[in-house]
Amino acid sequence: MSQLTVTTRTLPCGPLIEVAGELDHHTAHQIRDALPNLPLQEGQQLLLDLGGLEFCDSTGLTVMIAARNHALATHATIALTAVPDRVRRILSIVGLDQVFPTHPTIAEAEAAWTPPDRPS
Numbered sequence: 001m002s003q004l005t006v007t008t009r010t011l012p013c014g015p016l017i018e019v020a021g022e023l024d025h026h027t028a029h030q031i032r033d034a035l036p037n038l039p040l041q042e043g044q045q046l047l048l049d050l051g052g053l054e055f056c057d058s059t060g061l062t063v064m065i066a067a068r069n070h071a072l073a074t075h076a077t078i079a080l081t082a083v084p085d086r087v088r089r090i091l092s093i094v095g096l097d098q099v100f101p102t103h104p105t106i107a108e109a110e111a112a113w114t115p116p117d118r119p120s
Helices: 029-037 058-074 083-091 106-112
Strands: 004-011 013-024 045-056 077-081
Touching: 004 029, 013 058, 013 083, 029 058, 029 077, 045 058, 045 106, 058 077, 077 106
Parallel strands: 013 045, 045 077
Antiparallel strands: 004 013
16 A cells, blocks of 8 residues: 555645655545645645655546535635646646646645735
């Protein structure tokens, strides 16, 4: 069985899921199971930090899409950070580079996020 570590924490922009190891059909459930419990609110941004990702198969891509769908259902946004070159290439081949905004670091993703306007 493949090893995957999934860590979640909350940043000012919203929840962060840090993924390390192999994201495949044996491990994708760890992220899928975490999604409903995330403290994601309307206008926030869900971040997936892929800096520690060593392998990603089609099930891993599917769980990224599930995370995007979860964010959109909450009227939030999603972005990927620290995407390894091999994963970036796969995202490009299947056209998901047009769907997921990416940033080199978590800090840059947070800086790019625009908080929603608060009613006066």
